[in-house]
Amino acid sequence: MIGLLLALQDTVTEALPAETANAAAQATAQVAHSSINYFELLLKASLPVKVIVLLLLTGSLVSWVIIFRKAGVFKRANRDADDFESRFWSGADLNKLYSSATDRGRVVTGLEAIFEAGFREFARLRDKRVADGRLQLEGAQRAMRTAYAREIDALERNLELLANIGSTAPYVGLVGTVFGIMVTMHDMLNSGEQAGIAAVAPGISEALFATAIGLFVAIPAVWAYNRFTTRVERISVRYETFADEFSSILQRQTGEG
Numbered sequence: 001m002i003g004l005l006l007a008l009q010d011t012v013t014e015a016l017p018a019e020t021a022n023a024a025a026q027a028t029a030q031v032a033h034s035s036i037n038y039f040e041l042l043l044k045a046s047l048p049v050k051v052i053v054l055l056l057l058t059g060s061l062v063s064w065v066i067i068f069r070k071a072g073v074f075k076r077a078n079r080d081a082d083d084f085e086s087r088f089w090s091g092a093d094l095n096k097l098y099s100s101a102t103d104r105g106r107v108v109t110g111l112e113a114i115f116e117a118g119f120r121e122f123a124r125l126r127d128k129r130v131a132d133g134r135l136q137l138e139g140a141q142r143a144m145r146t147a148y149a150r151e152i153d154a155l156e157r158n159l160e161l162l163a164n165i166g167s168t169a170p171y172v173g174l175v176g177t178v179f180g181i182m183v184t185m186h187d188m189l190n191s192g193e194q195a196g197i198a199a200v201a202p203g204i205s206e207a208l209f210a211t212a213i214g215l216f217v218a219i220p221a222v223w224a225y226n227r228f229t230t231r232v233e234r235i236s237v238r239y240e241t242f243a244d245e246f247s248s249i250l251q252r253q254t255g256e257g
Contacts, residue, residue, distance in 0.1 A: 049179055060220075070224070117144055145243075177210050
């Protein structure tokens with residue numbers, strides 16, 4: 001790209017008068033060797049653009065904190081589900097699994113929480129001498145549905161905030177762009193400068209910088225939201241399948257199957 005610009009410089013130099021050719025050569029060299037200093041661009045930006053960029057960077061920080069935390073939550077949820085299912089389907093006694101889930105100091109989540117809620121209600125109704133096995137089963141299913149809803153709600157926590165950041169960040173950046181252009185036009189009118197590229201370039205650059213930051217914030221947030229939503233759906237199917245299978249086991253124990 002730089003070689004093409006220099007070749008174009010030589011062609012223009014031969015066709016123009018000496019002073020004009022020198023000016024063109026200097027402009028071409030400046031374009032070829034210049035680089036954008038984003039930090040300096042932010043420092044020289046107008047106050048509205050600075051505020052909007054700082055707001056966007058704050059949103060980006062919040063979204064990345066949510067992304068890393070939720071990634072750990074989903075990884076732990078799948079690992080705990082694998083561990084519990086391996087113990088559950090190994091033929092372990094249900095009473096022993098329940099005692100393990102209710103050990104003092106333990107906080108159960110995921111499949112184990114659904115199992116613990118269902119078996120606790122089933123055992124409670126059985127200990128109360130509820131003769132109707134159908135009532136025992138329905139009580140256990142209600143308890144598992146409640147635990148299931150609680151676990152899914154925990155998985156979905158903060159995803160709404162992630163979606164809001166991803167959907168609003170481009171528009172917030174666009175507001176910064178509008179402010180940057182307005183400030184540039186206002187400064188040009190006050191200074192009386194001609195509307196040349198040298199006069200408008202700094203203001204346009206800071207305006208477009210706000211849009212770029214908005215996209216930088218939005219793209220990871222939207223991608224993570226879609227990714228996490230898909231993982232919630234997969235885990236919810238896994239939880240529902242386990243609840244149905246466990247209900248079948250309890251149904252056989254009540255003699256209703």
